[in-house]
Every structure is written in C-alpha cells, then in structure tokens.
Amino acid sequence: MSVGTQASQNGKQKKLADSGKRQGAYLAMVLPGALFLLAFAYLPMPGIILAFKKYQMAVPTAGSFFQNVFLNSLVTSEWNGLNNFTYLLKDAPMLIRNTVGYNLLFMVVGVVLQVGLAVLINEMRNRRTAKVYHTILFMPYFVSWIVVMYALYAMIAANGFFNQINAAMGKEAIKFYAQKKYWPWIFLIANVWKYTGQGSIIYLATLTGFDEQLYEAGAIDGASKWQQFKYITLPQLMPVVVMLQILAVGRIFNGDFDMFYSLPNGSGTLRQVTSTIDTYVYDMLKKGNLRNSFGYAGAGAFFQSVVGFILILVTNGIVRKSHPDMALF
Numbered sequence: 001m002s003v004g005t006q007a008s009q010n011g012k013q014k015k016l017a018d019s020g021k022r023q024g025a026y027l028a029m030v031l032p033g034a035l036f037l038l039a040f041a042y043l044p045m046p047g048i049i050l051a052f053k054k055y056q057m058a059v060p061t062a063g064s065f066f067q068n069v070f071l072n073s074l075v076t077s078e079w080n081g082l083n084n085f086t087y088l089l090k091d092a093p094m095l096i097r098n099t100v101g102y103n104l105l106f107m108v109v110g111v112v113l114q115v116g117l118a119v120l121i122n123e124m125r126n127r128r129t130a131k132v133y134h135t136i137l138f139m140p141y142f143v144s145w146i147v148v149m150y151a152l153y154a155m156i157a158a159n160g161f162f163n164q165i166n167a168a169m170g171k172e173a174i175k176f177y178a179q180k181k182y183w184p185w186i187f188l189i190a191n192v193w194k195y196t197g198q199g200s201i202i203y204l205a206t207l208t209g210f211d212e213q214l215y216e217a218g219a220i221d222g223a224s225k226w227q228q229f230k231y232i233t234l235p236q237l238m239p240v241v242v243m244l245q246i247l248a249v250g251r252i253f254n255g256d257f258d259m260f261y262s263l264p265n266g267s268g269t270l271r272q273v274t275s276t277i278d279t280y281v282y283d284m285l286k287k288g289n290l291r292n293s294f295g296y297a298g299a300g301a302f303f304q305s306v307v308g309f310i311l312i313l314v315t316n317g318i319v320r321k322s323h324p325d326m327a328l329f
Contacts, residue, residue, distance in 0.1 A: 047074070050298030054080040084299035091280065096253075099276040102260075103252045105184070106191050111241060113196045118203035119229060134204070137197035145258035148190060152263055156186075177265060180273045190259060206240045207233070242319060242326040250312035253277060253304045277304055 053074070060072035088095075117137065124130035155161045156176040163173040176182050210233070218228045255276030264274040277300055284297035312328075320327035 047298070048302060050074060050294055051084055051302035052080060052082070053077045053295055053298075054083075055294040055298075080295060084295040085303065087296045088280075088300050088303060091275070094272060095275060095277050095280055098273065099255045099278075100252055102184070102187060102255065102276070103248075105188060106195075107245065107248050107252075109188065109192060110195060110199055111245065113192060114199040115203050115237065115241065117196055118200040118207055119233060121200070121204060122207040123225070134197065134200070138201070139197070140194045141198040143194070145262040148194070148259075149262040149265060152186070152190070153265055177267045178269050180270055183264070183270055183273045186263065187259065190263060191256070194259075202240060202244065203237065206237060210236055239326045242323070243328060246312060246315050246319060246328055249315045250308045252311060253307050255279070257282065 055077045056073060057069060058073045058076050059069060060067050064072050066072040066075060117134075121130045121134050124133070153160065156174075157163070158173055158175065162176075166173055174182075176186075214232050215228055218232055223231070255278045257276075257278040260274055260276050261279050261282065264270045267274075281297045281300040284293045284300065286293075316328050
C-alpha cells in the first residue's frame with residue numbers, strides 16, 4: 001500500500017471519527033426529549049382501545065398474563081363500539097365551542113402580541129436593557145396556575161381588592177364567580193400575561209438572524225420603522241409565523257387544562273363558559289362512581305387526538321398549495 005493511499009484512508013477515518021463525535025453530541029441533546037416522548041406519548045398509546053371498551057375493574061387471577069389491575073381490566077373488559085362517544089356528544093356543542101373559541105382567540109391575540117414584543121425588544125439598541133425587559137416578561141411562564149388562581153381570587157372575590165375599591169366608591173360588589181360575561185376576558189388576560197413572553201422567544205431568535213444590510217438599505221431609501229417592519233421584517237418572519245400557527249391549529253381542540261380548571265375555583269355557575277374537552281375528560285376520570293368513566297374519558301381524549309391530527313394535515317395542505325415554501329411537510 002502506497003504512502004498516499006494510507007494517508008487518504010487515515011484522513012477518511014479521522015473525518016468519520018470527528019463526524020461521529022459531532023453526531024453523538026447532537027444525539028445526546030435529543031435524548032431527553034426522545035425519552036420523554038417515549039414515556040408519555042408512545043408507551044401509553046395502547047390505551048387508545050379504552051375509548052372503545054366498557055371498562056370494568058377486575059382483579060387479575062393467579063394465571064392471568066397481566067398481574068397489574070389496570071392492564072388486566074383493559075384486556076378483559078368487553079368491547080363497547082362507539083357507545084362511549086355518545087356520552088361526549090351530549091355536551092359536545094358547549095365543549096367544542098369553548099375549547100375552539102378560546103383557542104382561536106388566544107391564537108389571534110397571542111401571535112400579534114408575541115410578534116410585536118419580539119420586534120420591540122429587537123429594536124432596543126441597549127442589549128442589556130432588552131434582556132432585562134424580556135426576562136421580566138418571560139417570568140410569568142414559570143408561575144403555577146395554582147398561584148395565579150389564589151392571586152386572582154384575592155383580587156376578584158366578594159371581599160377582594162376590586163370589590164373593596166367598589167365599596168369605597170359606593171358601588172355594589174361584582175360577583176365575578178357567579179357572572180359568566182367576565183370570564184372570557186379573564187381567561188384572555190391570564191393567557192396573554194403568562195404566555196406572551198415565552199411565545200416571543202422563537203420570533204426574537206428569528207429576528208436576530210436577519211441581515212442588517214436590508215434595514216440599512218431601507219433607511220437610506222427613506223423607509224420608516226413601520227415600512228421596514230411591513231416590507232422587510234414581516235415577509236421574512238412569515239414562514240415561522242405560519243409554521244407555529246399550523247402547530248397551534250393541531251392543538252385547537254386541546255385547552256389549557258390548568259388554567260381552565262384552576263381559575264374558576266370550582267364554580268359550577270360558570271360551567272357553560274369554563275368547561276373544555278380537557279376538563280370534561282378529567283371530570284369523567286374523577287367520577288369513579290360513574291359507570292364506565294374511564295371509557296368516556298378515553299373517548300374524549302381520542303376525539304381530541306384524531307381531530308387535531310386531521311386539522312394539521314388539512315391546514316398544512318392548504319398552506320402547501322398556496323405557499324409551498326411555508327408548509328411543514
């Protein structure tokens with residue numbers, strides 16, 4: 001073997017080793033997320049059949065293959081066809097109206113505020129100040145909805161902060177937990193407060209990668225800040241906006257369970273405006289005395305998953321026909 005051939009092979013082996021090290025680092029970064037998906041998305045997937053069974057708890061016998069009570073009951077319970085979905089249909093109009101309506105409201109208002117916040121922070125010349133502002137606005141994302149619920153109760157309860165102000169002004173107390181008209185606004189404000197800072201991160205990261213020469217050329221041509229945003233920033237940002245909205249459409253039948261369940265503080269009067277499919281599924285699981293409650297809850301969750309998957313395919317197909325470069329796949 002010649003010296004040149006040996007050197008070439010050594011070079012290839014070195015490149016492979018370097019490539020393996022780089023790929024190993026990437027795989028190590030992906031591993032926690034992959035394990036999370038495996039544990040909470042793929043391993044529970046056989047439980048889908050719960051939506052089509054009349055689930056009855058059964059203690060496994062000595063010779064049973066599954067000694068776990070839940071798994072044994074899942075296998076031995078009789079099939080129930082689509083009967084579990086009929087219970088969902090009883091409240092389906094109200095549940096779908098609330099879940100889809102709130103999500104559409106959050107999507108429209110959220111994308112406007114998140115993009116606006118990202119642009120404003122990106123325009124700040126003092127980067128330290130920009131980071132401080134963004135950190136402050138990002139902090140609510142880490143606050144538990146339980147903490148928010150107690151803070152909200154302290155403000156809008158019968159003897160809360162707002163009603164104390166009303167009393168001082170000689171006005172009657174407002175019964176927030178008994179009047180439905182206030183809660184769409186309360187949910188919207190709470191959602192905006194909690195998620196705007198977190199949602200702006202992706203847009204801000206995208207903005208930092210734009211070519212500054214485009215803005216310099218626009219400024220030389222006399223373009224105002226609004227014109228620069230309209231003709232330079234927004235067209236470049238649209239692929240990311242569309243991608244995130246396609247994913248959001250797939251979650252349109254999934255409500256923010258923690259928010260919708262916690263903030264109303266268990267008020268039955270508000271059920272018509274606070275119940276979503278997620279809270280319905282939880283209520284079914286909580287009602288252990290309700291016959292086949294697991295089956296009803298499984299039907300609700302299955303409905304969410306299937307409709308969300310279909311909506312992603314449909315939305316992506318529409319985007320692919322009009323703007324192929326913006327489609328997810």
